[in-house]
Amino acid sequence: MDFTHQKEFTRLLLDWHRKENRREMPWKGIRDPYRIWLAEIILQQTRVEQGREYYERFVEAYPTLADLAAAREEEVFRLWQGLGYYNRCRNLLHTARELMKSHGGVFPKNYEELLSLKGIGPYTAAAIASFAFDLPHAVVDGNVLRVLARYFALHTPIDTPAGKKYFTRLANELIPPEEPAIFNQAIMDLGATICKPQAPNCGQCPLNSFCKAFHQRKQEQFPVKLTRKTIRERYFHYLVCWFGDKTIIRKREEKDIWCGLYEFPMIERERLAGKELLLEDPAWKNLLPDGCWELKGITERKQQLTHQLIHARFFYVETTREPRILSPQILVQGKQLHQYAFPGIIVRYLHCVQQPLLL
Structure with missing residues (x-):
């Protein structure tokens, strides 16, 4: 696979982000691992607009990890009501209590230890590691997958275990060790605001000089998915x-x-x-x-x-x-x-x- 323009990808992306091309959200720029974790769990399978309201309610009700760990399950579920995917809420409460019981109320600063906590997968572990502790771990969500697949015109399906590992490895190669948090935020913002699933705004994209899908006029063909959901x-x-x-x-x-x-x-x-x-x-x-x-x-x-x-x-x-x-x-x-x-x-x-x- 030809990755000739890897350096240009990172440079252009960071330059774009530094010019104030960013989404403003209440959890962005914070270093508190508890609030980063809370935001990431809420935003799983949830639109940002809806997630923002729930995040603010949770922070008001449970401003610290200790507050959440001490909460009654009924109260937490009631506050979560309407978000769906209730296993997220169940795991949230379980992990809060486990952190208080076995970690002294402190989040691990190691990616692997974060990954061992219930309800924290590779994406959330990378988000906490990079945003809270400046560790070079790439967050790979749907926005990131779409940006990478289009920029490099990658035909590897994103919805297979092998495909997810492939894209995660590529994202980790692109991330600058000295600015992991900024890189992660920049690529997610680009996918959400410019490189959108439908009708991407390629004319305003800072990466269009080297984006293969753009030059081949095949933006809508990426990313590639192998499977269909069975309902x-x-x-x-x-x-x-x-x-x-x-x-x-x-x-x-x-x-x-x-x-x-x-x-x-x-x-x-x-x-x-x-x-x-x-x-x-x-x-x-x-x-x-x-x-x-x-x-x-x-x-x-x-x-x-x-x-x-x-x-x-x-x-x-x-x-x-x-x-x-x-x-x-x-x-x-x-x-x-x-x-x-x-x-x-x-x-x-x-x-x-x-x-x-x-x-």
Whole structure:
């Protein structure tokens, strides 16, 4: 592979960044490894605009690592609500507590030790190492992959283990040992603002003199991806049963999506079912007192996850007798629902359909 213009890549990129071509964000330029780590975990699979709000809320609620480690899981999940990918939140809390317990509340200054912490992968470890400790480790996200693939016209697929190692090695060869943090920020900013996935602004790109994809007019062909995501469709049915101002919820404990969050009693089927579910399913029949309930409405919602599409159907039922609930189900007042963390699909349902019951 011809990497003739490696030196020019780094020089031009840093020159561009020094001319104030940078995105302003609250976590940029800070040296505190806790806040760098917090920002990077929040920004995984999250748009910067959305992530900024959550970052600011977390910093306000838990300004230090010790504050986060001491927090109740329910409170942390509630603050995370709406971001999705709840394993990130679970790992965040686990690692905060592990750092306080086994590391004296101090982040390791070694890349390999950072990588050993739960929920910290190569990207996050490199971000902490470079931004907090000035260590020469390249952060390689989607923006970086796109910039490198286009500049060098690389046909190596970015979505394979071998491809990720290849691009990481190349990025580490390009990073200047004396300015790793600036380099990492510059290449991410370039990918986010100039070398965008669609309609890249090549005319304003500082690298266009040597960018092979630009000169070959093949920008849209890079980066190369080998695989396609397989989307699994799932069909959830929720019983939203109200007894006066109280309703039934339960905590998801299964090793599945949304583990640790709360939901209404739920039945999963191979396809969406109708109101016959209320009469036929033993679990729901046990909850609803015979002859004392009425179906008030059915509402549908969808939520797209990375590899799953959730179809949800909500059955809104009112009963004049207290439901026969079994552990781990609990009966709570509607005005208390805001104290529990729910998946986004349920939050949206509550806001749109059940708002009066939340007051």
